[in-house]
Amino acid sequence: MKEAEIIEILAGSLLFGGLEDRALKTVLTLGRSRAALRGELLFQEGEAATGFFVLLSGKVKVFKATFEGKEKILHILGPGEPVGEAPMFGGIPYPASAQTLEPCQLFFLPREVFIDKLKDMPELALAMLAVLSRRLRVFTTQIEHLALKEVPARLAAYLNTLKEECGGETSLVLPLSKAQLASLLGTSPETLSRILGRMVTAGYLNVTGNILEICDPEGLAQVAEEGRME
Amino acid sequence: MKEAEIIEILAGSLLFGGLEDRALKTVLTLGRSRAALRGELLFQEGEAATGFFVLLSGKVKVFKATFEGKEKILHILGPGEPVGEAPMFGGIPYPASAQTLEPCQLFFLPREVFIDKLKDMPELALAMLAVLSRRLRVFTTQIEHLALKEVPARLAAYLNTLKEECGGETSLVLPLSKAQLASLLGTSPETLSRILGRMVTAGYLNVTGNILEICDPEGLAQVAEEGRME
DNA sequence: AAAAGAAATTGATACAGATCAATACCTTGA
DNA sequence: TCAAGGTATTGATCTGTATCAATTTCTTTT
Numbered sequence: 001m002k003e004a005e006i007i008e009i010l011a012g013s014l015l016f017g018g019l020e021d022r023a024l025k026t027v028l029t030l031g032r033s034r035a036a037l038r039g040e041l042l043f044q045e046g047e048a049a050t051g052f053f054v055l056l057s058g059k060v061k062v063f064k065a066t067f068e069g070k071e072k073i074l075h076i077l078g079p080g081e082p083v084g085e086a087p088m089f090g091g092i093p094y095p096a097s098a099q100t101l102e103p104c105q106l107f108f109l110p111r112e113v114f115i116d117k118l119k120d121m122p123e124l125a126l127a128m129l130a131v132l133s134r135r136l137r138v139f140t141t142q143i144e145h146l147a148l149k150e151v152p153a154r155l156a157a158y159l160n161t162l163k164e165e166c167g168g169e170t171s172l173v174l175p176l177s178k179a180q181l182a183s184l185l186g187t188s189p190e191t192l193s194r195i196l197g198r199m200v201t202a203g204y205l206n207v208t209g210n211i212l213e214i215c216d217p218e219g220l221a222q223v224a225e226e227g228r229m230e
Numbered sequence: 231m232k233e234a235e236i237i238e239i240l241a242g243s244l245l246f247g248g249l250e251d252r253a254l255k256t257v258l259t260l261g262r263s264r265a266a267l268r269g270e271l272l273f274q275e276g277e278a279a280t281g282f283f284v285l286l287s288g289k290v291k292v293f294k295a296t297f298e299g300k301e302k303i304l305h306i307l308g309p310g311e312p313v314g315e316a317p318m319f320g321g322i323p324y325p326a327s328a329q330t331l332e333p334c335q336l337f338f339l340p341r342e343v344f345i346d347k348l349k350d351m352p353e354l355a356l357a358m359l360a361v362l363s364r365r366l367r368v369f370t371t372q373i374e375h376l377a378l379k380e381v382p383a384r385l386a387a388y389l390n391t392l393k394e395e396c397g398g399e400t401s402l403v404l405p406l407s408k409a410q411l412a413s414l415l416g417t418s419p420e421t422l423s424r425i426l427g428r429m430v431t432a433g434y435l436n437v438t439g440n441i442l443e444i445c446d447p448e449g450l451a452q453v454a455e456e457g458r459m460e
Numbered sequence: 461a462a463a464a465g466a467a468a469t470t471g472a473t474a475c476a477g478a479t480c481a482a483t484a485c486c487t488t489g490a
Numbered sequence: 491t492c493a494a495g496g497t498a499t500t501g502a503t504c505t506g507t508a509t510c511a512a513t514t515t516c517t518t519t520t
Contacts, residue, residue: 072378122348126345137322149296189469191506420480
């Protein structure tokens with residue numbers, strides 16, 4: 001991947017978006033880019049956090065796994081997003097694992113170098129704080145949903161945010177497999193399938209493969225809020 | 231509350247612990263301290279984050295509430311800990327509400343002033359990053375537990391961390407009511423009560439009011455890991 | 461195009477935990 | 491000392507969802 005391309009992606013990211021060209025070039029010298037195959041483990045829970053990645057292209061899942069083989073997806077990350085940045089600052093091991101879902105282009109920044117640079121670049125530190133802040137907010141609502149809401153509400157909420165991200169478009173393409181979505185929502189593929197079915201018969205949605213059309217956005221929003229269907 | 235006392239508490243906190251005396255005094259000039267009664271709301275979900283508190287004394291709960299009246303406690307915070315610091319940086323509203331559980335002494339830092347100062351104090355920015363990083367880790371395991379583990383495992387894990395915090399002491403005083411603990415674990419008081427009962431008959435614990443004695447730490451650790459009791 | 465494999469659906473069953481209601485227990489104040 | 495209000499326990503019931511198993515549908519490979 002060419003330098004210019006990398007810079008372009010970094011410039012468009014939340015983390016480095018506010019930086020001037022000169023600063024961006026500096027950042028570029030701090031790390032190195034590399035390619036990763038589909039299914040590659042970027043890091044595993046418990047390992048020391050020696051640095052973090054910025055995802056230049058492709059998709060990565062961050063997940064927790066139990067030794068009985070169950071797993072919970074915490075995030076699905078796309079281009080421009082940092083991966084594994086949080087644990088660095090606490091001097092703690094990675095609290096979860098990360099794996100590529102497709103071939104990816106990655107930019108790796110080593111811990112020491114980056115933290116050192118942070119001291120000279122207050123705007124970068126603030127950007128980093130903003131990123132962690134947003135992560136915390138996402139987790140906050142995830143916890144609320146898992147503890148207090150049932151699967152239909154969680155699904156409805158997810159579909160709502162997906163619709164937001166697509167600029168209000170009512171016809172959506174799921175950016176992940178249904179099994180992965182189930183894991184993200186903290187349920188099983190079977191249950192997800194059934195509830196999608198119920199939402200279709202109740203007239204909220206139309207589903208065709210991994211394309212789905214939202215017929216009743218208000219109704220869906222209500223399910224997300226109140227939890228109950230029909 | 232006297233300045234000296236405040237400084238002492240700030241100096242002992244995670245956030246300001248690394249700062250020199252001069253820097254601490256600067257921090258002190260940025261905000262102001264005040265007292266709060268038991269049950270006072272510090273902020274509510276959805277409000278703009280105009281700053282954050284450092285808890286000087288007392289206890290605060292941070293929670294999410296649904297409009298059906300259910301609530302999930304996210305954190306219980308004690309002296310030295312910051313409250314509501316995260317949303318400031320993202321420029322996002324408070325994602326949860328905070329309420330005092332007892333009379334508290336608070337130190338309030340307004341957003342603008344603090345963020346401005348952060349630019350001159352890289353070590354403070356790093357400390358802030360470390361704090362958010364730890365919060366994220368705690369949330370990460372909370373999500374894992376809610377999605378993949380059942381109540382006995384969550385309770386066992388909580389008791390373990392409580393024991394750690396008390397330096398391995400096997401005789402513990404619950405720092406919160408059982409109803410609050412239930413909310414923190416994402417369950418109902420009834421269920422918590424039953425499971426505590428089962429743990430007693432299984433020989434893991436002895437419970438007397440809100441004092442409990444851990445009889446079988448290894449067994450408890452196993453329940454936390456594997457989920458199943460007896 | 462056929463075969464093999466993965467992903468998704470559907471059905472039947474079991475169980476953890478929520479909920480509702482009633483009772484017991486402990487404070488705290490009058 | 492008794493009342494009163496909160497906090498905790500216990501019992502009975504109901505429901506959402508996990509789980510196991512069996513197909514069905516789609517995707518990929520050869």
